[in-house]
Amino acid sequence: MVQPHLIVLDLDGTLLTDEKVISEKTKRTLLQAKEAGHQVMIATGRPYRASKIYYQELGLHTPIVNFNGAFVHHPTNTSWQTIHSPIDLSVVKDVVESINHYEIENLIAEVMDDVYVQYHDQKILDILTMGEPKVTTGILRDYLKDNPTSLLIQASSSNVPLIRQHLADTKAELIDHRRWGDPWEVIEIVRRGMHKAVGLSHVAKDLQIPRERIIAFGDEDNDLEMIEYAGLGVAMGNGIGQLKNIADEITQTNNEDGIANLLIDRLNLK
Incomplete structure (x- = not known):
């Protein structure tokens, strides 16, 4: 049996296709991962208001990283300790x-x-x-x-x-x-010092999931720290070269169900 993992998803160019939707295969795979006991969360440069639709579509109940780590909160748990680090x-x-x-x-x-x-x-x-x-x-x-x-x-x-x-x-x-x-x-x-890995670290500790059981997906330079931090940092096939160079693995593109294909293999999903 696979131990519970934390699956971390960038949105644009990663979870979302070029049409800004979650493909049916990727959605189905993520729901299967949740049913198998894994945690799924979003880490994006977008504000929450522009990521809420996807949070709700996946039926998430985890904290979310917005503004590249400058805002981390739990949409369904108001007692969760929010992090907000604006620029002076x-x-x-x-x-x-x-x-x-x-x-x-x-x-x-x-x-x-x-x-x-x-x-x-x-x-x-x-x-x-x-x-x-x-x-x-x-x-x-x-x-x-x-x-x-x-x-x-x-x-x-x-x-x-x-x-x-x-x-x-x-x-x-x-x-x-x-x-x-x-x-x-x-x-x-x-x-200064705000990036997705800061927010991810905070969430992972709260969920009591160690780094080695974090799988993070990204495609751009705002994903660099997160991909390095995760036990398994995955660059999308459409990602920038710099990210691919430091990633542990490269999967297919955001239009080719790259997230689903890797998770099916790694987490023994169907």
Whole structure:
């Protein structure tokens, strides 16, 4: 009999197909894993309001890691000790000031479920307003009054590496940053030391599951620490090269039931 494992799922590019749905085979396999006594959880860069639909679809009753570890809570247990580690507002203003000379397409700050967008962009709003947050449009330094959970910098693919290098050279002691390639080029900034492995560690200890029995799946650079932390870190076939290089295993892509195929094999599911 296989001992209980903790299965950790990134959302975009991992659990979700390119159509942003959970395939029938992967859903069926995850439900079988739960029935066999394994725990299933989500660890994503998304806020909870934009991941709740998938949490509920899988019938989860575990804590969830949102904002890449800056917010960890238990949606069905209000007595569970929530972790929320926002960025100090003064740091955000300093970062925004320091990148003024780069070409920026947009700036977005999220204070939990309040979204602040510097320039109105319906494509961005269609994604960020999932879960119906309060949206404020206008210059960030004028409207943002609270410590945000995350700051997003939208820029062209040619400018993203330049901005990230600048942040690494000048703000490394204050913030951590990651790149999104989908659905647009975005640099996500969180408080220094926040990443998915921090949240995962907290949840795993609460569930009393050791690292060697954690199976984590991811595809992007915001999954690096989580894939390294897990006893079995799995990169999706569509994942970035850097993640594949450190992963224990590489499975099929998010469109080819990569999660299901590996779990069926590893956990002796049918």
